[in-house]
Amino acid sequence: MEINSPFRYPGGKFYARKLIMELLPIHDFYIEPFAGGGSVFFAKEKVKENWLNDMDTELINCLSVIQKRPQDLIAALEGEAATKERHKYFKNEYQPRNQLERAKRWFYLNRTSYSGIMMMQNCFWGYGDKYSMRPENWPRNILRTSEKLKGVKLTSLDFEDVIDQAPDGAFLFLDPPYFNADQDKFYTHSFAKDDHFRLSDVLRRHADRLTYLITYDNSPEVREIYSWANHILEKEWNYTISRTDDQKTKIKRKGSRSKGREIFILNYGPSYQQAPLFDEAIQYAYSIA
Numbered sequence: 001m002e003i004n005s006p007f008r009y010p011g012g013k014f015y016a017r018k019l020i021m022e023l024l025p026i027h028d029f030y031i032e033p034f035a036g037g038g039s040v041f042f043a044k045e046k047v048k049e050n051w052l053n054d055m056d057t058e059l060i061n062c063l064s065v066i067q068k069r070p071q072d073l074i075a076a077l078e079g080e081a082a083t084k085e086r087h088k089y090f091k092n093e094y095q096p097r098n099q100l101e102r103a104k105r106w107f108y109l110n111r112t113s114y115s116g117i118m119m120m121q122n123c124f125w126g127y128g129d130k131y132s133m134r135p136e137n138w139p140r141n142i143l144r145t146s147e148k149l150k151g152v153k154l155t156s157l158d159f160e161d162v163i164d165q166a167p168d169g170a171f172l173f174l175d176p177p178y179f180n181a182d183q184d185k186f187y188t189h190s191f192a193k194d195d196h197f198r199l200s201d202v203l204r205r206h207a208d209r210l211t212y213l214i215t216y217d218n219s220p221e222v223r224e225i226y227s228w229a230n231h232i233l234e235k236e237w238n239y240t241i242s243r244t245d246d247q248k249t250k251i252k253r254k255g256s257r258s259k260g261r262e263i264f265i266l267n268y269g270p271s272y273q274q275a276p277l278f279d280e281a282i283q284y285a286y287s288i289a
């Protein structure tokens with residue numbers, strides 16, 4: 001079942017999800033070591049085994065409560081209105097005492113903050129009735145997410161542990177923080193330069209037993225670190241700024257169109273192809289690269 005991510009998430013791959021999905025080889029073990037809002041996982045069909053990981057323990061706790069106790073979370077959020085006052089309260093005053101209350105706080109702030117940025121120093125009110133999911137629709141969102149998360153393994157580990165533990169033949173979609181960007185402003189856990197090298201090293205170490213697709217900013221440094229990989233494809237997609245917030249000077253006018261540009265790094269090629277769209281998609285990618 002294809003659904004949207006339950007969260008707003010900075011750097012989320014919502015607008016690129018179709019481009020990514022048409023490059024996926026057939027697999028029966030799917031892993032996202034940098035799940036974030038999980039836009040690709042939520043958009044694709046589930047396979048036999050599915051594993052979402054993210055270093056951010058609060059994000060994973062929220063997913064885990066949605067997975068196991070959706071009705072409790074719905075009840076905890078019942079009656080909440082999306083207001084600046086409540087946002088301020090949840091951000092600065094509310095002291096969660098258990099997993100359910102942590103999930104409530106995270107969910108509320110994520111749905112009402114500018115771009116879903118959950119790094120507290122940069123977590124600002126960013127809800128608009130016209131552009132954001134309204135609180136009355138949160139229960140539906142939680143229930144369909146819970147359904148999709150049934151049987152999914154959820155962990156909060158460093159990516160290296162996940163890749164080391166991935167079983168032979170697994171397929172990994174990796175969406176690490178950008179190499180050249182202010183990613184330390186967005187995520188509770190950001191990447192140091194060394195982490196980018198460490199990621200490349202660990203992937204290279206497992207290249208013979210795992211298949212993977214990595215998305216990155218298109219920079220010479222990233223191309224250099226991954227010069228050993230089989231395929232580096234340039235990709236471009238459109239997206240629309242459709243959400244309002246209080247920081248109007250900092251964002252583009254809503255409704256304006258922008259382009260996403262990244263590289264996709266694959267350790268497999270058309271000879272691995274099994275998914276019906278793969279051959280066509282990769283040939284097209286080469287023709288425009």
Ligand SMILES: C[S@@+](CC[C@H](N)C(=O)[O-])C[C@H]1O[C@@H](n2cnc3c(N)ncnc32)[C@H](O)[C@@H]1O
Pocket residue numbers: 009010011012013014033034035036037038039040053054055056157158159160175176177178187188189190191195
């Ligand atoms: C670009 S975001 C992923 C966005 C996601 N693909 C989506 O569609 O919403 C990168 C994620 O990596 C996580 N992260 C940062 N350092 C990590 C580490 N060492 N191991 C695992 N996850 C990490 C961050 O918490 C963040 O959620």
